[in-house]
Amino acid sequence: MKLSKYNNQVPYGEKTLLYNAYTDKFILVEPLINDLFTAAKNEGPEALQEIHPTFFEVLKNRGFIVDHQTDELELVKLKRAQVDLEDDTEYKLIINPTMNCNFKCWYCYESHIKDSKMTAETIESLKKHISSVVGTMENLKTFHISWFGGEPFLFYEKIIKPVSEYAVAILSARNITLSTTYTTNGFLIKETMIEEFHKSRVRNFQITLDGNKEMHDTVRFVNSKKGSYDDIVANVLLLCRNELNVSLRINYTKSNLTNLDDIIEHLGPLEPEFRKYMTITFHKVWQETDKNLGEKVSELNQKFRTAGFRSIYGGVINNVRRSCYADRRYQATINYNGDVFKCTARNFSAESKEGSLNTNGVIEWNHKREERLDVKFKNKPCLECPILPICNGGCSQKALENAGKDYCVYNFDNNLKAAVILNKYDFLMNPPLV
Ligand code: SF4
Numbered sequence: 440m441k442l443s444k445y446n447n448q449v450p451y452g453e454k455t456l457l458y459n460a461y462t463d464k465f466i467l468v469e470p471l472i473n474d475l476f477t478a479a480k481n482e483g484p485e486a487l488q489e490i491h492p493t494f495f496e497v498l499k500n501r502g503f504i505v506d507h508q509t510d511e512l513e514l515v516k517l518k519r520a521q522v523d524l525e526d527d528t529e530y531k532l533i534i535n536p537t538m539n540c541n542f543k544c545w546y547c548y549e550s551h552i553k554d555s556k557m558t559a560e561t562i563e564s565l566k567k568h569i570s571s572v573v574g575t576m577e578n579l580k581t582f583h584i585s586w587f588g589g590e591p592f593l594f595y596e597k598i599i600k601p602v603s604e605y606a607v608a609i610l611s612a613r614n615i616t617l618s619t620t621y622t623t624n625g626f627l628i629k630e631t632m633i634e635e636f637h638k639s640r641v642r643n644f645q646i647t648l649d650g651n652k653e654m655h656d657t658v659r660f661v662n663s664k665k666g667s668y669d670d671i672v673a674n675v676l677l678l679c680r681n682e683l684n685v686s687l688r689i690n691y692t693k694s695n696l697t698n699l700d701d702i703i704e705h706l707g708p709l710e711p712e713f714r715k716y717m718t719i720t721f722h723k724v725w726q727e728t729d730k731n732l733g734e735k736v737s738e739l740n741q742k743f744r745t746a747g748f749r750s751i752y753g754g755v756i757n758n759v760r761r762s763c764y765a766d767r768r769y770q771a772t773i774n775y776n777g778d779v780f781k782c783t784a785r786n787f788s789a790e791s792k793e794g795s796l797n798t799n800g801v802i803e804w805n806h807k808r809e810e811r812l813d814v815k816f817k818n819k820p821c822l823e824c825p826i827l828p829i830c831n832g833g834c835s836q837k838a839l840e841n842a843g844k845d846y847c848v849y850n851f852d853n854n855l856k857a858a859v860i861l862n863k864y865d866f867l868m869n870p871p872l873v
């Protein structure tokens with residue numbers, strides 16, 4: 440028997456939180472028990488078995504103590520391979536019908552490309568791609584389509600609708616579940632689309648607000664007299680009332696944080712029975728450099744919860760079992776011009792593409808995709824890190840951007856790593872309301 444290399448001890452008030460990152464199990468212990476645990480690190484778990492057999496059993500059952508011959512790093516590698524490389528029961532297709540947008544937000548990381556639009560020829564190749572995936576992936580159970588961009592609803596009738604209808608027909612014939620998501624500014628959604636959303640099994644809309652009404656309308660506006668906040672909020676309520684899930688991202692900066700609770704009032708008309716369809720999350724825009732806003736955002740999150748909304752602050756990472764789609768083999772991001780990528784958080788330039796969609800609907804991948812799929816477990820500090828099974832060096836994009844040097848997504852700061860664990864525990868103990 441030996442203690443797991445993925446055990447962590449984090450102070451929690453007067454007590455200590457023991458956390459095993461491989462089994463994802465917690466034990467909150469009194470100081471005396473924590474001392475026994477610390478002693479077991481030096482003297483071996485067998486000593487603990489004699490002194491406190493019950494605690495020993497709990498540790499064993501929750502993976503804090505493992506067999507001597509267990510190669511835990513190998514287990515993490517196997518898990519990662521199962522999820523990212525071998526799981527052929529799901530295919531995730533992200534589609535950018537355009538790189539254009541009806542707004543021009545100052546922080547947007549994508550450069551809008553006016554007149555960019557998927558051509559009829561590329562739409563045909565896209566349909567053939569769906570058909571070819573369905574025809575070749577024998578174990579396929581779920582096909583995810585995510586509409587991204589640019590603003591996808593600029594081309595709802597001309598691109599989204601025909602592709603969705605095609606996907607519904609071909610997938611239902613093979614008994615494969617379709618699941619659709621949209622990342623949209625929400626402005627162009629219409630009530631007449633609701634029925635089609637249900638037909639194409641829309642699982643989620645990700646819609647963003649840039650602050651309260653006043654702030655949002657200075658960032659996202661139609662013209663000098665018309666903002667977009669009221670229409671977007673109305674559409675969020677419309678979707679929820681039609682039992683369609685919305686992830687409402689509220690972007691914050693130091694300057695807009697103080698007035699964000701105004702939004703509670705505007706979401707207030709949503710009847711309690713529909714609130715479970717909305718999840719509110721808070722995101723610092725990447726240009727904001729102030730690192731000390733966490734407490735204020737946490738208070739704000741509490742205000743939304745007290746008002747009866749399901750809100751979450753601080754993501755709970757799980758980069759092995761729930762890795763980013765871009766880390767997975769059976770995923771592609773197809774741009775309006777047929778260029779193929781994996782990650783959606785960087786630019787879609789021709790130089791960084793990882794493949795091309797040909798006219799037969801087949802993706803011709805270049806060397807970049809295999810480099811991405813092979814980039815994990817190369818960073819030495821991660822191999823010795825006690826939170827490797829939940830962090831794994833961040834996503835594949837982080838790993839690629841740091842290839843060849845030792846790095847840590849938490850700057851090798853043990854306090855930040857401890858905060859990840861505490862955040863997980865708090866999330867477990869205080870799940871979002873509704
Ligand atoms: S930056 Fe990382 S997490 Fe974000 S989409 Fe790209 S690979 Fe995924």
Ligand code: SF4
Nearest residue numbers: 821824830832847848
């Ligand atoms: S990036 Fe840092 S926290 Fe994450 S696994 Fe590697 S060393 Fe650990």
